[in-house]
Amino acid sequence: MSATVAAILVLAVGTYAFRLVGPVLHGRVELPARLQELLAAGAVVLLVALLATGALTEGGAFAGWARPVGVLVGGVLAWRRAPFLVVVLGAAATTAGLRAVGVA
Template structure:
């Protein structure tokens, strides 16, 4: 279900971007607006990750998953390869769960 929502949001985002460019073919977007539009898919993905990590529709859950996302975020900030980012988040979450944190 989450993957379907992610796919639909991705297609919708790019369709909206394409529609704007098709409507205004003779004009170019200002640089600041172009940068903002280019960042929309990443912002939507980040919002989905955070929502799926801390909420279940009824309440917020602050547990080992938050630390895993933080570790992955730190790895991204340090420009680690994608595999390292995934392993850092996974290992942090698994390690804290093994210690009984969440």
């Protein structure tokens, strides 16, 4: 067995074990309320960072103004509880419209 195959098997077993720990320990380990709040806030921060990276950059450079404005329109529509299809189409139409008039 090569080192690559061994590394893949070790990572596969580790991934399976990591996923199995959640259901096995559910209800047996109690996290403090403050830690639960911090974990929830951390998840939100990571999602916002991912959104900002995807919305503002392309190939390591600024993506232009059309994409962030489209994402902003989509965010406002989602905040106003518009249906998902309306959110996606609104963001796409805004971005396409801005690009059509020459806003990069």
